[in-house]
Amino acid sequence: MMFAVRMDVEIPHDLDPEIRADxxxxxxxxxxxxxxxxxxxxxxxxxxxxxxxSVFDVADNEALHQVLWQLPLFPYMRIAVTPLAPHPSDLTAxxxxx
Amino acid sequence: MMFAVRMDVEIPHDLDPEIRADxxxxxxxxxxxxxxxxxxxxxxxxxxxxxxxSVFDVADNEALHQVLWQLPLFPYMRIAVTPLAPHPSDLTAxxxxx
Amino acid sequence: MMFAVRMDVEIPHDLDPEIRADxxxxxxxxxxxxxxxxxxxxxxxxxxxxxxxSVFDVADNEALHQVLWQLPLFPYMRIAVTPLAPHPSDLTAxxxxx
Amino acid sequence: MMFAVRMDVEIPHDLDPEIRADxxxxxxxxxxxxxxxxxxxxxxxxxxxxxxxSVFDVADNEALHQVLWQLPLFPYMRIAVTPLAPHPSDLTAxxxxx
Amino acid sequence: MMFAVRMDVEIPHDLDPEIRADxxxxxxxxxxxxxxxxxxxxxxxxxxxxxxxSVFDVADNEALHQVLWQLPLFPYMRIAVTPLAPHPSDLTAxxxxx
Amino acid sequence: MMFAVRMDVEIPHDLDPEIRADxxxxxxxxxxxxxxxxxxxxxxxxxxxxxxxSVFDVADNEALHQVLWQLPLFPYMRIAVTPLAPHPSDLTAxxxxx
Amino acid sequence: MMFAVRMDVEIPHDLDPEIRADxxxxxxxxxxxxxxxxxxxxxxxxxxxxxxxSVFDVADNEALHQVLWQLPLFPYMRIAVTPLAPHPSDLTAxxxxx
Amino acid sequence: MMFAVRMDVEIPHDLDPEIRADxxxxxxxxxxxxxxxxxxxxxxxxxxxxxxxSVFDVADNEALHQVLWQLPLFPYMRIAVTPLAPHPSDLTAxxxxx
Amino acid sequence: MMFAVRMDVEIPHDLDPEIRADxxxxxxxxxxxxxxxxxxxxxxxxxxxxxxxSVFDVADNEALHQVLWQLPLFPYMRIAVTPLAPHPSDLTAxxxxx
Amino acid sequence: MMFAVRMDVEIPHDLDPEIRADxxxxxxxxxxxxxxxxxxxxxxxxxxxxxxxSVFDVADNEALHQVLWQLPLFPYMRIAVTPLAPHPSDLTAxxxxx
Numbered sequence: 001m002m003f004a005v006r007m008d009v010e011i012p013h014d015l016d017p018e019i020r021a022d023x024x025x026x027x028x029x030x031x032x033x034x035x036x037x038x039x040x041x042x043x044x045x046x047x048x049x050x051x052x053x054s055v056f057d058v059a060d061n062e063a064l065h066q067v068l069w070q071l072p073l074f075p076y077m078r079i080a081v082t083p084l085a086p087h088p089s090d091l092t093a094x095x096x097x098x
Numbered sequence: 099m100m101f102a103v104r105m106d107v108e109i110p111h112d113l114d115p116e117i118r119a120d121x122x123x124x125x126x127x128x129x130x131x132x133x134x135x136x137x138x139x140x141x142x143x144x145x146x147x148x149x150x151x152s153v154f155d156v157a158d159n160e161a162l163h164q165v166l167w168q169l170p171l172f173p174y175m176r177i178a179v180t181p182l183a184p185h186p187s188d189l190t191a192x193x194x195x196x
Numbered sequence: 197m198m199f200a201v202r203m204d205v206e207i208p209h210d211l212d213p214e215i216r217a218d219x220x221x222x223x224x225x226x227x228x229x230x231x232x233x234x235x236x237x238x239x240x241x242x243x244x245x246x247x248x249x250s251v252f253d254v255a256d257n258e259a260l261h262q263v264l265w266q267l268p269l270f271p272y273m274r275i276a277v278t279p280l281a282p283h284p285s286d287l288t289a290x291x292x293x294x
Numbered sequence: 295m296m297f298a299v300r301m302d303v304e305i306p307h308d309l310d311p312e313i314r315a316d317x318x319x320x321x322x323x324x325x326x327x328x329x330x331x332x333x334x335x336x337x338x339x340x341x342x343x344x345x346x347x348s349v350f351d352v353a354d355n356e357a358l359h360q361v362l363w364q365l366p367l368f369p370y371m372r373i374a375v376t377p378l379a380p381h382p383s384d385l386t387a388x389x390x391x392x
Numbered sequence: 393m394m395f396a397v398r399m400d401v402e403i404p405h406d407l408d409p410e411i412r413a414d415x416x417x418x419x420x421x422x423x424x425x426x427x428x429x430x431x432x433x434x435x436x437x438x439x440x441x442x443x444x445x446s447v448f449d450v451a452d453n454e455a456l457h458q459v460l461w462q463l464p465l466f467p468y469m470r471i472a473v474t475p476l477a478p479h480p481s482d483l484t485a486x487x488x489x490x
Numbered sequence: 491m492m493f494a495v496r497m498d499v500e501i502p503h504d505l506d507p508e509i510r511a512d513x514x515x516x517x518x519x520x521x522x523x524x525x526x527x528x529x530x531x532x533x534x535x536x537x538x539x540x541x542x543x544s545v546f547d548v549a550d551n552e553a554l555h556q557v558l559w560q561l562p563l564f565p566y567m568r569i570a571v572t573p574l575a576p577h578p579s580d581l582t583a584x585x586x587x588x
Numbered sequence: 589m590m591f592a593v594r595m596d597v598e599i600p601h602d603l604d605p606e607i608r609a610d611x612x613x614x615x616x617x618x619x620x621x622x623x624x625x626x627x628x629x630x631x632x633x634x635x636x637x638x639x640x641x642s643v644f645d646v647a648d649n650e651a652l653h654q655v656l657w658q659l660p661l662f663p664y665m666r667i668a669v670t671p672l673a674p675h676p677s678d679l680t681a682x683x684x685x686x
Numbered sequence: 687m688m689f690a691v692r693m694d695v696e697i698p699h700d701l702d703p704e705i706r707a708d709x710x711x712x713x714x715x716x717x718x719x720x721x722x723x724x725x726x727x728x729x730x731x732x733x734x735x736x737x738x739x740s741v742f743d744v745a746d747n748e749a750l751h752q753v754l755w756q757l758p759l760f761p762y763m764r765i766a767v768t769p770l771a772p773h774p775s776d777l778t779a780x781x782x783x784x
Numbered sequence: 785m786m787f788a789v790r791m792d793v794e795i796p797h798d799l800d801p802e803i804r805a806d807x808x809x810x811x812x813x814x815x816x817x818x819x820x821x822x823x824x825x826x827x828x829x830x831x832x833x834x835x836x837x838s839v840f841d842v843a844d845n846e847a848l849h850q851v852l853w854q855l856p857l858f859p860y861m862r863i864a865v866t867p868l869a870p871h872p873s874d875l876t877a878x879x880x881x882x
Numbered sequence: 883m884m885f886a887v888r889m890d891v892e893i894p895h896d897l898d899p900e901i902r903a904d905x906x907x908x909x910x911x912x913x914x915x916x917x918x919x920x921x922x923x924x925x926x927x928x929x930x931x932x933x934x935x936s937v938f939d940v941a942d943n944e945a946l947h948q949v950l951w952q953l954p955l956f957p958y959m960r961i962a963v964t965p966l967a968p969h970p971s972d973l974t975a976x977x978x979x980x
Contacts, residue, residue, distance in 0.1 A: 044182035240378035280338035436574035632868035730966035770926035
């Protein structure tokens with residue numbers, strides 16, 4: 001089940017630089033683990049923004065919430081979630097078994 | 099070069115039903131041709147909306163504009179374009195040559 | 197899987213009154229069928245609005261989209277979808293097997 | 295009398311961690327007490343948000359205000375209240391005594 | 393139980409002038425009947441707007457919805473409802489029995 | 491001359507608790523003095539909000555500004571002012587001398 | 589008593605051209621009569637907009653409402669009203685009798 | 687004197703096609719005449735929009751208003767005007783006489 | 785050349801009170817000097833707001849920017865600029881030499 | 883490939899003045915280097931704002947992102963990016979080889 005998610009990051013400027021660096025590093029590791037597991041299907045940088053547009057493929061709403069809630073940068077993000085369905089014009093969605 | 103595009107369709111209720119049906123049919127054909135050509139990489143339906151979120155891979159801004167401007171339903175769409183760049187945490191973007 | 201959905205209805209004032217009456221009647225029938233099937237769990241009227249707040253329990257995003265897309269009044273609605281997950285403080289969600 | 299309430303929590307990042315933990319724990323207890331009393335009928339987590347959508351069943355406006363005002367996290371919440379009425383298509387609202 | 397309600401009227405310019413005049417006349421009559429019944433406590437014109445701010449005193453949410461839904465101009469109004477509670481600084485609310 | 495005023499209070503969480511308590515106490519006193527003087531005609535709590543909707547009856551714009559500017563909590567409020575006029579459907583406004 | 593008023597005009601494109609021309613002509617006459625009477629103190633065109641920013645000097649809220657309500661183009665305007673008071677830094681406001 | 691101007695075009699779908707074609711043709715001619723005269727310095731298409739971002743160099747506010755007001759498509763445009771000044775970091779603005 | 789400017793002041797509550805008092809005093813002096821020079825033509829207080837609506841008459845965009853940029857409270861203001869042109873219905877604008 | 887970019891700067895008032903001065907100086911140097919390289923084609927100050935409107939000419943989305951991300955003031959900016967294409971009415975775009 002697919003979801004589009006936009007994440008805008010806003011880390012307070014007075015956050016301790018070490019804490020910040022640690023958070024950013026853990027965010028990257030976490031993101032890549034979720035890619036490896038197949039849940040985080042796409043991630044793109046929004047040009048000129050500390051933000052990304054991502055696509056997730058998860059079992060259900062609860063699974064998506066767990067992935068997002070555990071993001072190390074979650075407390076400093078605004079997140080917008082759009083549930084997705086297959087589009088009737090999508091060739092890849094409609095080319096199945098013969 | 100990648101772009102995220104959201105298209106919200108609002109066809110006037112008093113449009114002639116035949117014109118409408120023709121537009122919708124041509125939209126589907128056009129969309130699939132652009133998928134075949136490799137420019138329209140992803141298209142998902144936004145749940146509960148007459149809308150889609152799409153990803154395009156085109157040569158440049160001008161190429162994207164030409165694709166969108168020629169959409170049969172263009173006059174009845176609100177379109178939002180977000181230019182994308184590779185994300186530093188994206189495994190697929192960073193797995194290149196050995 | 198649960199979703200909160202708000203539907204705001206705006207039927208054009210120049211729509212043929214018979215078409216309108218038919219749409220409204222079919223909307224009611226459809227809504228009640230989906231309640232009977234267990235997908236449309238709650239529906240409340242928003243006070244002073246031609247609008248409702250509803251809760252759906254469906255198999256997945258695709259299932260929700262099919263329910264909403266087939267609403268007879270769909271072309272005259274603005275719809276906002278919020279995916280829901282169990283809340284950790286919810287007593288009913290956490291009272292399970294002994 | 296029913297109300298839909300959305301609560302978005304934003305705890306300042308520089309709040310003392312102990313105060314924070316205490317607030318969150320008291321919030322949970324308070325929430326569950328109000329569920330036990332029958333006033334807090336539903337609570338769902340909004341996916342990907344530190345937010346919930348809840349439904350309250352209270353005697354009147356004043357009663358709802360007292361419940362919300364005493365939320366331990368009230369100072370750190372944005373709250374949106376939507377008064378609800380029975381919907382004419384709601385099967386449960388219209389199935390009364392035989 | 394008190395509610396503040398703002399009503400913004402927007403009658404389509406191509407509505408038949410007789411229908412319009414009839415609606416406006418019935419709106420006035422209806423408004424005054426509800427004042428007589430004690431439900432519509434205050435009504436003020438917003439300066440420079442085809443709009444009013446009103447205060448209602450009704451038994452419950454359902455009662456308010458019925459009053460608003462039956463407004464002759466309801467189909468041409470945007471309505472915003474704010475549930476009210478007594479304010480702790482209000483002298484009139486706190487001057488009760490001796 | 492009447493005005494509707496909505497005041498939303500947002501006191502910074504790191505304000506000294508004594509200063510805060512003093513401000514809130516002085517706000518209440520001030521509010522009640524202005525009620526006694528007949529300028530602050532109505533005040534209601536917005537349910538679930540640290541906010542009120544009030545009605546003022548003052549000599550002119552300048553008088554209203556003086557009342558609002560001197561609110562002890564003024565620096566921590568967002569204030570929205572709506573000038574009011576008698577409504578042609580208002581029975582109380584139009585029942586004058588016999 | 590002063591008010592700043594912004595008026596944005598949006599005449600429907602399918603309005604009869606004669607009615608339109610008549611409205612626009614009567615608007616100009618009306619505007620100039622109110623300038624002659626001293627109520628409409630300033631009027632400026634907003635560059636690139638079918639809109640103006642005006643300043644009115646009237647006896648009270650009611651008087652302003654009457655002036656605006658009778659604007660021939662009132663049904664096709666969005667109007668925003670800002671009540672004004674003398675500014676403490678205004679030299680002209682504070683240079684009075686010697 | 688420079689201004690950035692964004693123009694969003696929205697021609698009603700039921701406008702007579704000949705009138706529409708004539709307007710669009712006259713718009714192009716007008717735009718190019720103003721480029722020739724040196725007032726319309728830049729014009730770019732916003733990708734995926736029936737809109738442009740332009741830069742004007744005109745004598746004063748009045749001159750800009752005259753240019754925009756006479757646009758053949760003016761009645762069908764939303765226009766946003768941003769007055770510009772030389773930027774202190776602009777090399778071209780600060781490279782003057784030797 | 786005329787401009788309408790709205791300035792909303794928001795001084796951080798934790799700014800040193802002496803710095804604040806000094807800024808406010810210098811703002812007043814500066815404002816009055818610009819009135820004396822004829823650039824700051826009007827200034828009105830927005831009722832109930834720490835805000836003003838002003839009208840400036842300056843040589844060009846650059847001149848306006850210099851006036852605004854040097855406001856002592858500039859770092860704590862949100863500023864909205866509207867370029868103005870003479871209005872065709874303005875009697876004072878059109879009564880010139882005989 | 884062209885992009886319009888608006889940058890709004892908001893430096894926290896409690897940032898160390900030396901750090902601030904250093905950032906602003908490095909921003910200016912960086913901006914001018916990018917002008918020299920031909921990527922930063924235009925930069926204008928928005929009148930009355932700590933903001934600029936710029937035009938960039940870069941190889942692709944990724945190149946634009948790198949330029950913006952490295953802005954010394956990036957952490958204190960809101961940035962809005964609009965991809966541009968040649969406009970069919972642009973004389974300079976269409977005057978090419980003979």
